[in-house]
Amino acid sequence: MQKRKTNSLWSHNMLTGKKILIGITGGIAAYKIPTLVRLLKKAGAEVQILFSPMAHEFITPLTLSTLSGNPVLTDFHNPETGEWNSHVELGMWADIFLVAPVTASTMGKMVNGIADNLLVTTYLSAKCPVLLAPAMDMDMYKHPSTKANVDKLKEFGHVIIEPKEGELASGLCGEGRMEEPEEIFKIILDQLKKKAELKNKTALITAGPTYEAIDPVRFIGNHSSGLMGYSIAEELASRGAKVILISGPTHLNIEHSNIKLIRVESADEMYDVAVENFSASDVAIMSAAVADYKPVKAAPKKIKKTTKTPEIKLITTPDILAELGKQKTKDQLLIGFALETDNELENAGKKLKNKNLDFIVLNSLKDKGAGFRHATNKVTIIDKDQKIEKFELKSKKEVAVDIVDKLVGLLAS
Numbered sequence: 001m002q003k004r005k006t007n008s009l010w011s012h013n014m015l016t017g018k019k020i021l022i023g024i025t026g027g028i029a030a031y032k033i034p035t036l037v038r039l040l041k042k043a044g045a046e047v048q049i050l051f052s053p054m055a056h057e058f059i060t061p062l063t064l065s066t067l068s069g070n071p072v073l074t075d076f077h078n079p080e081t082g083e084w085n086s087h088v089e090l091g092m093w094a095d096i097f098l099v100a101p102v103t104a105s106t107m108g109k110m111v112n113g114i115a116d117n118l119l120v121t122t123y124l125s126a127k128c129p130v131l132l133a134p135a136m137d138m139d140m141y142k143h144p145s146t147k148a149n150v151d152k153l154k155e156f157g158h159v160i161i162e163p164k165e166g167e168l169a170s171g172l173c174g175e176g177r178m179e180e181p182e183e184i185f186k187i188i189l190d191q192l193k194k195k196a197e198l199k200n201k202t203a204l205i206t207a208g209p210t211y212e213a214i215d216p217v218r219f220i221g222n223h224s225s226g227l228m229g230y231s232i233a234e235e236l237a238s239r240g241a242k243v244i245l246i247s248g249p250t251h252l253n254i255e256h257s258n259i260k261l262i263r264v265e266s267a268d269e270m271y272d273v274a275v276e277n278f279s280a281s282d283v284a285i286m287s288a289a290v291a292d293y294k295p296v297k298a299a300p301k302k303i304k305k306t307t308k309t310p311e312i313k314l315i316t317t318p319d320i321l322a323e324l325g326k327q328k329t330k331d332q333l334l335i336g337f338a339l340e341t342d343n344e345l346e347n348a349g350k351k352l353k354n355k356n357l358d359f360i361v362l363n364s365l366k367d368k369g370a371g372f373r374h375a376t377n378k379v380t381i382i383d384k385d386q387k388i389e390k391f392e393l394k395s396k397k398e399v400a401v402d403i404v405d406k407l408v409g410l411l412a413s
Contacts, residue, residue, distance in 0.1 A: 024055040141163060
């Protein structure tokens with residue numbers, strides 16, 4: 001008698017102990033979710049289902065509560081028992097929050113924070129990676145408002161499981177068909193693997209500008225917002241790394257429990273903190289836009305405006321990247337940034353070599369939407385073997401993923 005083969009997707013209880021939260025909104029593609037739930041359960045995962053109010057029109061709670069082993073939740077409380085369904089606890093409970101299918105309406109609510117049901121309220125409280133699998137008619141998916149919301153959700157750092165082309169509920173054929181359950185299962189596996197990729201690794205990040213005081217009111221600085229460095233810190237932390245983020249003056253805040261935020265103001269302060277923490281770090285990514293010059297001496301009081309033009313003598317600030325490059329051991333990785341306006345590849349290549357870097361991230365002010373004061377960036381990564389990888393314009397959250405992917409690849413090799 002021929003032995004029956006076991007589906008490799010289900011083997012070895014690979015998701016034992018993992019908690020998967022699935023939100024279902026009002027789309028016909030909801031019929032695919034029972035198959036996904038079966039895959040997750042057979043792999044050992046614990047599954048909790050949330051319905052939007054309209055999801056009831058497309059699939060029954062009984063089906064999914066039976067398959068998941070947990071009651072399907074729709075309301076903030078059970079009117080019969082008075083039991084409260086806490087969106088905060090649900091958001092903290094999950095290792096992955098998948099919303100599939102996600103409609104244009106729900107994506108609009110997510111982007112704008114319209115928390116009018118348990119599913120969206122839980123989404124706004126979620127601390128875990130969020131995966132979204134859109135499903136709708138092709139004209140709805142291509143509409144500018146939908147595309148804008150998808151782009152915004154990507155900026156938030158969420159994974160968009162792009163819909164495929166195929167036959168739609170309308171009878172038309174085109175883009176808008178939700179990805180198949182088996183593929184969504186694989187994506188969930190990949191995301192959970194990423195969460196542990198950098199476990200037991202310590203990463204040192206610098207971000208933002210530095211302010212070099214002229215007097216108590218004025219300073220020399222630049223337009224860096226710190227968003228690129230903060231995005232990298234969050235991506236590293238989401239993959240399990242312990243992160244030390246040294247930030248110059250910026251309005252940004254960080255909440256991830258894996259990130260220790262140290263705020264500084266001047267290049268001297270950033271230098272001291274970076275050197276102090278470098279030896280205990282496996283990886284250092286220097287994304288801060290450190291001022292190259294500072295006044296020899298800052299005036300103790302505000303310099304009053306007069307008819308005479310003041311002269312301010314400048315000296316160079318300490319070169320943090322060069323110092324870390326000197327201290328770097330064979331077991332450490334050091335990554336730098338280069339913002340250039342001309343001879344970009346040549347200048348970045350020199351910096352890569354002179355500072356003893358493992359790779360450098362180049363962006364050019366010639367590229368529209370790149371550099372300071374943008375939520376987007378367009379980068380080229382050059383490694384010490386002179387391999388050059390060019391990337392399209394993306395949100396800084398997505399650029400952070402590309403940078404950390406490169407880092408993980410180097411650590412693996």
